[in-house]
Structures are given as structure tokens and as C-alpha cells.
Amino acid sequence: MDILGLIQSNLLTPIVLFFIFGIIAARIKSDLKIPDAISEFLPIYLLAAIGLHGGIEMRNTGFEKMLVPMLAAIGLSLLFTLNHYQILRRLGKFNLFDSYALASTYGAVGAVTFSVGLSFLKNQGVTSEGFLAAVLAILEPVAFILAIFLTNMAVSKQMKTKKESLGEISESEIGMGITETKTNLKQVLHESITGKAIVILLGSIIIGYMIGEEGFESISIVFDELFTGAIVIFLIEMGIIAGQRLDDIKKVGVFLIAFSIIMPTFNGIIGVLVATAIGLSLGGAVMFGLLLASASFIAAPAVLRHAIPQAKPSLYITSALGITFPYNIIVLLPIMFMVSSIVHNEGSIDLLNYILKGLI
Amino acid sequence: MDILGLIQSNLLTPIVLFFIFGIIAARIKSDLKIPDAISEFLPIYLLAAIGLHGGIEMRNTGFEKMLVPMLAAIGLSLLFTLNHYQILRRLGKFNLFDSYALASTYGAVGAVTFSVGLSFLKNQGVTSEGFLAAVLAILEPVAFILAIFLTNMAVSKQMKTKKESLGEISESEIGMGITETKTNLKQVLHESITGKAIVILLGSIIIGYMIGEEGFESISIVFDELFTGAIVIFLIEMGIIAGQRLDDIKKVGVFLIAFSIIMPTFNGIIGVLVATAIGLSLGGAVMFGLLLASASFIAAPAVLRHAIPQAKPSLYITSALGITFPYNIIVLLPIMFMVSSIVHNEGSIDLLNYILKGLI
Amino acid sequence: MDILGLIQSNLLTPIVLFFIFGIIAARIKSDLKIPDAISEFLPIYLLAAIGLHGGIEMRNTGFEKMLVPMLAAIGLSLLFTLNHYQILRRLGKFNLFDSYALASTYGAVGAVTFSVGLSFLKNQGVTSEGFLAAVLAILEPVAFILAIFLTNMAVSKQMKTKKESLGEISESEIGMGITETKTNLKQVLHESITGKAIVILLGSIIIGYMIGEEGFESISIVFDELFTGAIVIFLIEMGIIAGQRLDDIKKVGVFLIAFSIIMPTFNGIIGVLVATAIGLSLGGAVMFGLLLASASFIAAPAVLRHAIPQAKPSLYITSALGITFPYNIIVLLPIMFMVSSIVHNEGSIDLLNYILKGLI
Amino acid sequence: MKLYNVKLLTVTCEILAQKNVIDILAKHHISGYTTYEVEGNGARGLRGQGLKNEKNVKVEVIMQEDKLQDVIEEIARTLFTNFAIVLYVGDVGVLRTEKFV
Amino acid sequence: MKLYNVKLLTVTCEILAQKNVIDILAKHHISGYTTYEVEGNGARGLRGQGLKNEKNVKVEVIMQEDKLQDVIEEIARTLFTNFAIVLYVGDVGVLRTEKFV
Amino acid sequence: MKLYNVKLLTVTCEILAQKNVIDILAKHHISGYTTYEVEGNGARGLRGQGLKNEKNVKVEVIMQEDKLQDVIEEIARTLFTNFAIVLYVGDVGVLRTEKFV
Ligand SMILES: Nc1ncnc2c1ncn2[C@@H]1O[C@H](COP(=O)(O)O)[C@@H](O)[C@H]1O
Ligand SMILES: Nc1ncnc2c1ncn2[C@@H]1O[C@H](COP(=O)(O)O)[C@@H](O)[C@H]1O
Ligand SMILES: Nc1ncnc2c1ncn2[C@@H]1O[C@H](COP(=O)(O)O)[C@@H](O)[C@H]1O
Ligand code: NA
Numbered sequence A, B, C: 001m002d003i004l005g006l007i008q009s010n011l012l013t014p015i016v017l018f019f020i021f022g023i024i025a026a027r028i029k030s031d032l033k034i035p036d037a038i039s040e041f042l043p044i045y046l047l048a049a050i051g052l053h054g055g056i057e058m059r060n061t062g063f064e065k066m067l068v069p070m071l072a073a074i075g076l077s078l079l080f081t082l083n084h085y086q087i088l089r090r091l092g093k094f095n096l097f098d099s100y101a102l103a104s105t106y107g108a109v110g111a112v113t114f115s116v117g118l119s120f121l122k123n124q125g126v127t128s129e130g131f132l133a134a135v136l137a138i139l140e141p142v143a144f145i146l147a148i149f150l151t152n153m154a155v156s157k158q159m160k161t162k163k164e165s166l167g168e169i170s171e172s173e174i175g176m177g178i179t180e181t182k183t184n185l186k187q188v189l190h191e192s193i194t195g196k197a198i199v200i201l202l203g204s205i206i207i208g209y210m211i212g213e214e215g216f217e218s219i220s221i222v223f224d225e226l227f228t229g230a231i232v233i234f235l236i237e238m239g240i241i242a243g244q245r246l247d248d249i250k251k252v253g254v255f256l257i258a259f260s261i262i263m264p265t266f267n268g269i270i271g272v273l274v275a276t277a278i279g280l281s282l283g284g285a286v287m288f289g290l291l292l293a294s295a296s297f298i299a300a301p302a303v304l305r306h307a308i309p310q311a312k313p314s315l316y317i318t319s320a321l322g323i324t325f326p327y328n329i330i331v332l333l334p335i336m337f338m339v340s341s342i343v344h345n346e347g348s349i350d351l352l353n354y355i356l357k358g359l360i
Numbered sequence D, E, F: 001m002k003l004y005n006v007k008l009l010t011v012t013c014e015i016l017a018q019k020n021v022i023d024i025l026a027k028h029h030i031s032g033y034t035t036y037e038v039e040g041n042g043a044r045g046l047r048g049q050g051l052k053n054e055k056n057v058k059v060e061v062i063m064q065e066d067k068l069q070d071v072i073e074e075i076a077r078t079l080f081t082n083f084a085i086v087l088y089v090g091d092v093g094v095l096r097t098e099k100f101v
């Protein structure tokens, strides 16, 4: 199947269609809405299901194989976050705060995107490595921590320079400022690590690991069989919210629109190639790519509003949810699947290594 | 099985029993309540399930067969709405606003009633035409549009007469009044067509049509197998609300009580006969009759409060939910099933045509 | 399997693990939370499922066998409530109000605990008598009614003594006070009997009885197969709430902590022995014991805040939910299972009768 | 349009005391009120995170000044000791005094 | 910091009248408001127990005194007859008057 | 019963600023407050339709006049620039001043 055929067949899955439906419902100003309680519960449910599934798989395959992909993912995530920052700040002329906020939004991962990816693979009859759920959990805070740390550094430096030049305040006050920044950083770190997404995901992985296939049986109907239907319901609401944000896209500007499409494509394909190089399966490489391609639109605001309040959420939420998410699940997922199929079937790993060396 | 036997066996289904249970819970002033978020979500879910099911069936059977039933349903719905108005206004002595509001409430369709009908047929091991979901979607706004249009006309006329007799205001002001009325009508039309019920129903039909049997598989557990259980849960809440409204029935008056039982019976049986005449199956004729027999109690208030705010919601909600809905799902459904069985088995269609000619 | 092995294998079930997970999530101050609408709905769902199941079983087995266990349960519940009061008031030095509130909290039953018990047995491949759901329903208000009645008596007496000694008021005023107390008692009785837990449970038992196995089929996926998964989700929230209350345990005091562990153990084991003596099955005896061991933490506050507002909810909720519930589902359930296995296999019923005689 | 001075009584209390408050209003023949669930912190600690019964509720009553004293006196006397509860009174203007007895 | 006197208009009405109220505000070029769902009791009976459409909503608007009369006049004229609705006005102080036109 | 004059401070802000507001209250040793989720419209556009994080919250604090200035000054200084936020102050009477420091 060629790439257009794959995109088209992906378009015709309930998940994608109901997402598009949600967008349309919002555009025609329908009052359709999934009640808040349901749309707050569904991500928790999805993460629990992903975690249990991953944990059970890890029990079968062991931890060792996880190490390299984990480190690779962390490395790439940090690298990409820095890269995003440079692009946004220098080429996009965004201010310091918006640049770091956007950089980490795209450096972080989207759990909903991950769910859709799993369903996509299921649909293609392809499996992926269970430990990728753990990579998802670990990757979630990494980009934020980096961005917050760098923002705080930059702000402290600015403050110091400014105050010194004013000559108005004593050393001790600067010290206080830095301490405050550190406290703030520590607090944000705590918040981002105890955030519900990570907690339920890690918890479920561990529980999945402990109970195994057998223990899972009694709850598999809820946490496995209902999975795709639950995503469908959640994506109606995501579509509605994305649709409501479409008006804001104008405010986002052409540069950020282009960034929201090109950057994930780049990150995702690099991800697929690296994953293939380090030995992940066809499906695993797609999910690995998706982790890097995805942007965070649920966890991001919660963390960034406290950590970098100066940044405009209308920028990072709109681009992540309104542009990148639809693009990822409709277009990029099939593209990455194609790329992964090619590099997995044609022994092109050598070629890839070659490309990668050129890149780094 | 005779009609009483059928009613009795229908009484002993979980759906009906839990509905009655809800009524009792409300009467003994229990604090039992299905949380709002759940009872707001369930109709959306039910409509999505109905729509998907209908869409998939339509993919198998094609559109052509839909045309005649659709037109027949629209025609009957309009006819019935006008008929209701005459009865309510002349015999019932209701004012203009209440008459139109009630007329359209009973001319419109009840999606929940439709769900219960589908479950009833499933229980009897009988199928119905999938395109009836589309008829449900199209029929939903028809009666409202007619009633609102006529109400607006009547109000404009009244205003004009009154103002002319007063001789106080210029032609242009009357023109303004009419323009305002038109704007209002347009707005209400938009509201009623983009109302969540129609949007999710039409959307799901189209999606069902696009994905077909195969695409549905991954979500069939959620959107098919959970269906009856979900209705049960929803009907607990409907029972509670109906039970709370029982006190208001006194205020509704004997005339409206009689209307709420006789009218649906009349409309429903005509519906079954017409449907049989135009070739619908046994089950299809029951559902067609149910469409015409049912009254709207969720969509109605949302549309009518804006369109005809002068009408008393205590009248149309109480009669539709407190009297007609229980009557329809407990008594009329088995009756219509019986009628449909008779006319389908005994070649009584000629007879029926005869009767119909006499009526029109 | 020895008792530690059984506890350990019970620990490794999803239900227990997700409960512990919830506690941990609360301790690390995560913002994880199951939305209110979901956690209000789940107990209703669980009780409906328990009731339907029980009702269907009772249709198969008949009522007669229920009488003795029912009377035994009521008797023991009353006895235990009085016993708790003596212990709390004399040994624990709690005031009158707290003593009665706590006594009835532990004399009453916990529906969630019951759900977990059913899942535990399912996991062990053991069944229990269906009529125990009815015992659950009847037992729910018994302890409250006793405690409220006794509290009211005590208060009236206090008032009378006080007023007489003051010599300030007339007989008629005392009469009024007593009348008020009686009205209050009547009101509380109504509230506790029409409380949602009892209503949904009794309703579902009756409906289950009426529809039987066959009628249940169409909803068995929702009310049977999803059961364990639903408990898991609910126990995440219960874990979170229990975890938030752990800080309050200090305030509860050593005496109440000990009471919250020793009392259920005592009550539960007596329950298992009595149940065995009156002929219940291995699983039935465990459930019977669990009824007596469990403390109420959802229904209790609703009833007690109105009936004995002077009692401190921080005492009875914290001990019931924060200590007894975890202890019951993690430790006591396996212990009672062990005891029941022993007395059922080794013809130890005679021995037991002997012990019981000694006790009473 | 003229605005007439009336009182706005607000009672913030634990949800299980709502019935008591409304009963007191009814006893003084006040049938109009507005309620909604809230969370909060106070002398009895953080409220509203866990079970439904642990939430707070606000009861708002627009009323004529003449009944105010009796109502708040009864609320204070019967509920202040045992329940998490706060009560305050403000001045507002309304269009139709006949609605608020 | 100085607090400037402005008016706080509160409209408690059935949820299906919310759009009408907000349209009236918009017509008078007031775009700032806060809304939330409530339950209540009044001349039109207990509201908020059943279907979503049967609930009430509160609309709160901080505004300058000069627009108040027009807004409440229009609300009273167009909505008082047909809807369950209550309206009251209080005095509050704000820091930034420019936010509230 | 005598009603004592105190201030009712209301802060309507985006939900992610709630913690900041409550931290400021705590810093000024105010532990009593009431919160609830709301929706709204203002300078930063319509809020409350989509994700939970996009909602608003109201924080209401009954407090003595003497602390008011410090609290609103700190809220204004630290939160007005970056968050969707509105703040207003009214006068209310309470029965037990000792509850509100
Ligand atoms: N100073 C305050 N300002 C606003 N609300 C308060 C205040 N103190 C208490 N409350 C509310 O009243 C409830 C009961 O207060 P308390 O009885 O002090 O625990 C609290 O949970 C809060 O919702
Ligand atoms: N006296 C009152 N105090 C507070 N709220 C009221 C009062 N009267 C009515 N309301 C609220 O306004 C809504 C509509 O009132 P009504 O039009 O009188 O039915 C009620 O459902 C209550 O929420
Ligand atoms: N004039 C107003 N009256 C009442 N609430 C307002 C007003 N302006 C803003 N708000 C509320 O304050 C929130 C933040 O306002 P803003 O910072 O202007 O976007 C809004 O979402 C509203 O909930
Ligand atoms: Na990423």
C-alpha cells in the first residue's frame, strides 16, 4: 500500500472520523459536548490501560531491553527541546518564555497521541514493545524539566544584570531571588513528577508487572476490550476543543503553523530511524517516533502555567492540540508506519546508520 | 401471544423494570440519583450507537429504499403536528403558545424512546431497517420548525392587528417587528439543527456508513454490546425524573392527560399501518410507528424555551416525560408490535389501504 | 496455602494493588483524582450489580433458606453494636455521641467491602449464597436505628434530669422535647431506609428476582463482566481518600486504632463461625463474616450527621475508611477465608458450637 | 428602575447541613433560595476533596431585613456548634420586593 | 491600593435563559461576565434536580453604574414574564476600572 | 444578634492560578476560604469550555479589613500580568469575627 492509500485507510477508522466529526461539530457551533467528568476520566483510564498493558509485556520480556531505548529517547528529547528553542527564538523571533514553553511542549510527549498510535497499530495487526509505556512515563517530565531549568537560569541572569546595572540592591537580595527561583524549580519539579498522568501511568505499569497476564484477566474487558471505544469517545471531545481553537490559529502566525507540522515530522522520522537502528520492531519504531513527534496538550498547560507563567498558553495549546495532534494522528502516523516498514523490510538499517552519522 | 401477555413480558424486561424502579425511588423521596455527568453523557452515547448501527446497515442496503419512508414520515409528522394544534387549541382551550409547543412536542420524536424500541425488538428477535436512524435524525427538527414558523406568523399577525388598531406606530416599526421575528426564526432553526442530538446522530450515521461492519469491529463492544445496559442506567434516571414530575400531573389537567395517551396511540398505529403499506418490515413498522408516537422531552425544552418562551414547559415536559414516555415503552410498544405482526402476517395491507383512503 | 501465602496472593490482585496505589498517590500529594461524577456513580453501579446477581440466585434457591441467616445477622449486628458501645464508652472513654456513632458505624455494613469480597471469592473460584445481598440490604439500617434510638433516649433522659433539677420548665416543655426527639428519629429512619444504597440494592434484588437468568442476559456484560474493572476504578479513589485521611489517624488515638483492627477481626471470625454453624457454604460464611466485620463509610456520615450531629465525623470516617477498610480487604478477608476453609473441611462445626456456647 | 434594598444572606456549610438550613428557612416561610456545591478551608479543615458527603454547599437567600435576625439566630443556635459553617450578610438591591418575603 | 466603586449585577435564571442574558450584555457592549450552574427554589418551584435544561445558572457582571439601568431594564422587560429569574445588584470595589466598561 | 463588618474578597481567575492565590492567603496567615469552578468571559477570551485546565475558579475570602490591602497588593503585583484574573471587594456582616482573622 502506498502512503496515500495508508493515510486514506487511516482516515476511515472510527477514531479519526470521530475526531474530525468533533471538529466539525465545533465549527458549526453545535452545543455537543462530552461532560467534563467523562473527559477528565478518560485520559486517566487510557493511561491506566496503557500502563497495565506495558507492565504485563515487560514481565514477559524483562527490563534489560528497555535501557538503550530509554536513554535514546531521553537524549533525543533533550536534544530536540534545545533545537526547538533555537529555531523558535532565532528564526521565529518568539520571546524567551514563549520559546521555552513551546520548545518543551514539543519536546514532551502526548499520552493521547500514544493511545491513538496503539490503536492504529492494532488496526494494522502490528505489535509494539511493551516497555514503550515506561519510556512514555519517563519522557513526560524530561523536556519540561530542561525548559524550566533553562528559563529559570535565563531569568536569574537577566535579573542579576538588571539589578547590578541599577546598583540599587544588595548581593543578599540577588541571593534571595536565586533561592526563590530554586524553590520554584523544586516545586515545579515535584508538581510535574506527581502529576496525575505520570502517577497513574507508572503505577499501572508496576501493577501490570506484578499481576501479569493471569491477574489481568478479570479486568481485561474494562482495561483492554473497551480501549478503542473509549478513545473514540475521548476524541470527540478533543475534536470539539480543537475545533474551537481553530479560530486562534490565525493569531498563532504562519511561522508557528509551519513549525507545528514540520518539527513533528522531522522528530518523528528521526525517531523511527533511531529506534530501528537500536533494534526496535516495526511497530515499536513507529511508537518511538510518535513519542518524539507528539506534543503535550494536557500536561503542558498544568506544568507551564506555574513554571513559565509569562508564556502565552494560547500559543502552545493551540499549536499542539489544534495543529500538531490532528496532523500526527491523520497524516504523520501513516507516514512513520511507511518509513518504519521500509527500513525494517529492506535491510536499510545500514543506510540509516549512514544517514544518522551524517546528521550528528 | 395475546396483547396482555406481550405487555406483561415487556414489563418484565430490565429496561422497563428499572424505569419503574426509578419512579418508585422518586416517589418514596429517596436521594438516589444518577450523577448529572453520566445522565448527560448517556443520550449522546445512545445516539452515537443508534447512528453507527443505522449507518452500517445503510451501507449494506443502500439509500434508495429510504426515500419513501422518509417522505412519509415527514408528511405524517407535519400533518400530526397541525392536527395536535387543532385539538389542543379548540378542544383543549390551550392558548396559542402552549398549543403550538405541545403540538410540536408530540410531532417531534424521542430519541430515548427510539433506543428502548430497538432494545424491545432485539428482545423479540426482530430486526428493523437501519435507515430509520436517518429518519429519526431528519424528523427531529421538522415538527419544531413548523410549529415555530406558525407561532411566529401568528404573533406577527397579532402584533400587526393590535398596532394598527392603536394607530400608534408606523409601517417601518411593524417591518422591524417582522424582521426580528425572522431573525429569531433563523436563529432557532440554526439551534435546532445544530442541537447535539441531531449532530451526533447524523455524524454517527455518516461514520457508520463510512467504516462499515469491519471498521466497527474494534468499537462494537462499546457501541453495541453495552447498549442495553446503558439504556437501563439511563432509564433509572428518567424514572426518577418522571417520578418527581408525577405531582405536576394534576396541574396538567385531565384533557392533556387523555391527549398524552390517546394521541400517541393514534399516531403510532397509523404509523405502523402506513409503514406496512409502504413496505417496511415487521420491526421497521414498529419503529416507524414509535417515531410518530413518541414525544420529545430532551430536545423539546431546549428548542421551545427559546422559540416559544411564552409556553409553559411544565405542560410539555410533564406530559411527554411523565405520561407519554412510560405509556409508550410499557403499553404502546407491545400494542404496535401486535398490530404490526397482524398486518404483516395476514396480508391485511389491502384492508389497510382501504382504511387509510377513508382517513385522508 | 498458608495464611501468609493467601494474604500475599490477595495483595497481588488488581483491586488491592490499585487501592494501595491510590493511597500512595495521595501520600505523594499527586493531583490524581477520579472525577466526582464517576465516583458517585460507581457505588450505585456496584450495588445494582450485587443486587441483580443476588436476586437471580434467590430465584433459583428460594427464600426459605434466607430466614435463619437473616435473623442471625440482625441479632449479631445488634449485639455487636451494643458491645462496641460498651467498649468505646467504658474502655475508650469516648463521649456518649462519639461512642454511639462509632458503635453503629462498626455495627453497620460496608457495601464496597462486600463488593471486594465477592471479587475475592470469584478469584478463589468459590461461590456464595445469593441471598446475602438481601442480608446486606436489611443489615444496612439496623445498627443505625439502634444507635440513634439509644442516643435519643440518652439525650432525652439527660435533658429531663437537667431540667428537673433546674426546676425551670414545665412538664409540657419536656413533653415537647420528647416529641421533637421522636420526630427526629422518625425522620432519620425514613432517611436511612430511603437512602440510595438500600433503595438501589433492594430494587435490584427484586428486579433480578423478576427477570431471572434469561432476562439478565442482555445486560450481563454491563452488570457482570465489567464488575471487577469497575471496583478497581472505584478503589483508586477510595485509596486516594484513605491516603488523605492517614494524617488524621494520629488524632484518632491509639485506642481507636486498635479498636478498628481488633473489633472487625473478632466480629468477622464470629460471623464465619456462626454462618458455618447455620449451614452457609464456605464462600457464604466468608461473606457473612465480612458483613459483620465491615464498617460503613459512605452511608454512615449521611445518616449520622443528621441523627447524631454531636459526634465527630473525623473519628468514624477516618477509622472506618482509613484503617478498617484496608485491613479488611487486605488482611482479614484472607484470614476469614482460611478460617472458613478449616471449619468447612474438618467437620469442626461441633467444636464451633461448643465455642459459641462458651461465648454467649 | 428603582432598586429596593434587601438583604442577601449567604450560608456556607457542609453539604449534610444543607437540609437543616433549608428547613429553618421554610420554618420562617422563606421558600426562595439558591444553592451550589463548593469546596473550602476553615476551622474544620480542608473540605471537598473526597466523598460527596464531605463537600460544602453555599445557600444564598435574598430576604427582607425583618426576618433576617430570626433566621440567623436559629441557624447560629442550632448549627454553629456541630457543623462546619460560616454565615454572612450583605446588602443588595432588587427590582421586585414582592418576590422576597 | 485604591478600590474604585462599581456595581456587581447578579442574575440567577433558568439555564435556557443564559444565552438571552448574555446577548443583552453584548448588546450593551459588556463582554466580561462569570457564570456557573446552581440549583434553587422560587416562584417557579424547585429547579435543578432533573435534566440539564432544568437547572439554573448565575450570571455575574461587574460593571460601571452608568450602564446598569439600561441592562436591568432590558432584562426585566424581555425575560421577567416568561422565565424563572431573579436579579440583584450590589456594591463592590475593584482595582482596575478600565477592565469594567 | 450583632453583625460585625468585615470584607469579602472575591478573586475570579484561571484555575491554574488558584494555587498561587491560596499560597498568598497562607503567607498572610489566612486559612479560611471557599472555592468553586466557574466559566466566564473577559479580556483573555471565553474560558471554561474545553479542558479542565482552561476553566476559571472563584476564591472567596472573608477577612478583616486590616489585612486586605496587603493581600490584594500581592495578588495584583504577582498575578495580574500573566493570568486571567479579576478581583473585587465587598462589605458583609458576620456573627463571629474571631473566625476571620
Ligand atoms: N474566612 C473564610 N472565608 C470564606 N469562606 C470561609 C472562611 N472560613 C470558612 N469558610 C468556608 O466555610 C466552611 C466551613 O468553615 P469552618 O466551619 O470554619 O470549617 C469552610 O470549609 C469554607 O468553605
Ligand atoms: N429569595 C431568593 N433568594 C435567592 N435565590 C432565589 C430567591 N428566589 C428565587 N431565587 C433563585 O432564582 C430562581 C428563579 O426564581 P423564580 O423565578 O422565583 O422561580 C430560583 O430557582 C432560585 O435559584
Ligand atoms: N466584568 C466582569 N464581570 C464578571 N466577571 C468578569 C468580568 N470580567 C472578567 N470576569 C471574569 O474573570 C475572568 C478573567 O478575566 P480576564 O482576565 O479579563 O480574562 C473571566 O474569564 C471572567 O470569569
Ligand atoms: Na515530543
Ligand code: NA
Binding pocket: B105, B106, B107, B108, B109, B110, B291, B292, B293, B294, B295
Ligand atoms: Na412524534
Ligand code: NA
Binding pocket: C105, C106, C107, C108, C109, C110, C291, C292, C293, C294, C295
Ligand atoms: Na459491621
